[in-house]
Amino acid sequence: MQPTNRVQPGDRAPRTAVRQKVLALAIGLFVLVGSRASAAQETPPRGNSCVSCHSTQLDQRLVNPTRLFGGQDVHREKGFECVDCHGGSPASPDKASAHDASGRIAAMAFRGKPAGQALIATCARCHSDAELMRSYAPKQRVDQATEYAASVHGKRLAAGDTKVATCASCHGAHGIRLVSDARSPVFPTNVAGTCATCHADEKRMAGYTLADGSPLPTHQFNDYRTSIHYNALTKGNDLAAPTCNDCHGNHGAAPPNVGAVANVCGTCHAVFAQKFAASVHQPIFDKGCVECHNNHAVVKPSDQMLSAAAPGVCQPCHNGDDKTDKGAAAAGGMRAGMERLKDEIDRSGALLAGLQNAGIAVSDQQLALREAGSKLTLARTEMHGFDPALVAPILGDGMKIVAAVDRAGQAGRAELSFRRRGLFLSLGAILIFVVALGLKVRQIDRRDHERQAPSATV
């Protein structure tokens, strides 16, 4: 990479064509080098005084950047060098001229290790430049700096809090990997751990408060690790399962507003959010979905949750012992209906399994039973409208399907009994034949014995 290609403030198209050719050449070389490329990546880039000087320092803080940048780093792979972020003159052989901060020697004045707003500006110089980014990652957004400015992190930084996270806090400074790289700290499975670096650190979080003035908790990461979301993401390999940034935003990270929780959850759970929005609870539940499902520790929902008695989630507001509590009665009614349908489906499923193993055709009934299962799922979804009148017809449809399956199952059982009766009769016939054969054998033996007896006496 030639110094003339350096990105300059205000230089919005830094000889893009030349850079593209160099990039193409670099990619070509990578392909040619093949398996040796990875080994080559482990060695620091050569030919500039930043690397040659820093890699020989005794202080590891000065060596590490060359080591990390010389390894796998998306910027180095695209042809960027130390000078693109730090400025200075890599062609100069001595420390003073290489670190020229006046701009007289270097094309870009040496700026050392950017931090705080300077770091945001350094990254934004390219990442907020739509024209430039199009050359490298055309689909990548260019509003990260704007989003960051609107985030809690950005606002605090603007207010002078230097402890808050900036770009390098999450992405790293050197050895930066693509988000799609599983080893990147911002790869979906690593995001929570990356956020927890600060947010699970009690000492670091000391002094920060929530909107209501209470101390900012640090148990979110531990809570999240008990959730179904974490389980799906890390054990189920479902990269679409949410992690911190999916609810809080990434560059614009902030807690969802109290009234917006349902919208956040509704991003994925759209139908539930829709039912909830029309429900009697919508105006009452300050925290929306979180009221019943928790926020970070979202456990797998179960029918047991729908109850005004422990361990149900209706109990803090509704009292199962109070017969006049309509809410408790509604929850109990819906729960009982769902449990009944579930039990019936299980019972019919067991009946069909037994019949199938016995050789009775039940594939149509199994299909119907799956439809009954869909009705149960539908009822569980409709329940989020908290209106028993809407849930009951769905459960009723499910019960009708199970009843039809049962009728067919009973017919199958009758067929099985018929077969067994038939075989029982066959067994009877065989037994009669065996007895007859036994008598015949005895008769033949007796005849032979009588035939031999006179000759023996002779």
Next chain:
Amino acid sequence: MNVIDWVDERLDLTEVRHFVAEKGVPVHAQKIWYYLGGMTLFLFGVQVFTGILLLLYYRPSAAEAYESVQFIVTQVQFGWLIRNVHSWSANLLIGLAFAHFFSVFFLKSYRKPRELTWVSGMLLLFLMLGFGFSGYLLPWNELSFFATKVGTGIAGAVPVIGHFSLRLLRSGDDVTGATLSRFYGLHVAVLPAIASALVALHLLFVQRQGMSVPPAVEKRLKPGERLPQMPFFPNYILRDVLAWYVVIAVLAALAAFYPWELGTKADPFAVVPPGIRPEWYFLAMFHTLKLVPSHVLGIEGERLGVVVFGIAALFLVLVPFVDRRASRGESSRFFTVLAAAGLIYLVTFTIIGHYAK
């Protein structure tokens, strides 16, 4: 003129008539064991008959095998009965073959001049185990898939030719649809062809040499005394038929009241379900291999186990040639004890293997 006379006039059945009239079966207290061979043969016939019927609908591919068996048991008229009888008959056949083997072993019927009858019988027993092993995979369900993986993996432990035999059995490094095709070919063509030839040979030997009389019975005879004989036709054959009918009754009862489960379709990418074990007739061997330490005297335990089983199988085939005392008509207590020990080992380890986790 009846049919036999009609045929006699053209083919001269004098020799056959003579054979039928002359053939006798010795009558003594141990004659009950003679029926086991006939019952095993009858079940072999049942397997051939039901196997051919199943062939009409079975499809030997990973994509269709399970569904075709499901189709047979649910849609085909009496398909459930044929499949259940085939499965139960296979197990009864191997059980009876083992019983026949032990009865012959205890009665020393392998002694001179029946060495070749014994060798052909032992080979038939091994073939029956091969039938069981190859047929088990054909429904392509979860249990059979993983049990075949374990079983063929044991074949991989054979010294020198282990990897080759594993690849030969699996048609690759893993159990796939190609293994299913291979096992199908073995089960319906290769093994039946060899088994039919061996059965014919075994029967020919039995007919030529007649039934063996146990040495203990022979010893009790006075000089010049001959054992009473029962005519084979019709006295003995009718008893044989009676035994076959009992077998049919047992088969029908098992098929009707204990249908052979089809299970769930095999998923090669699924996690190995707990409790995977081979069919009962391999359980003793399987459990023994599980108990062998990972290394014995520097040799891999499983490999050593497989070698020992191989030597034991070879020894069993060669028993008539090793048991010189029996061939001279003398008492050979050592081999009686050996047979008893083998029987106790098989029964005990099969039971332990069944309940082991």
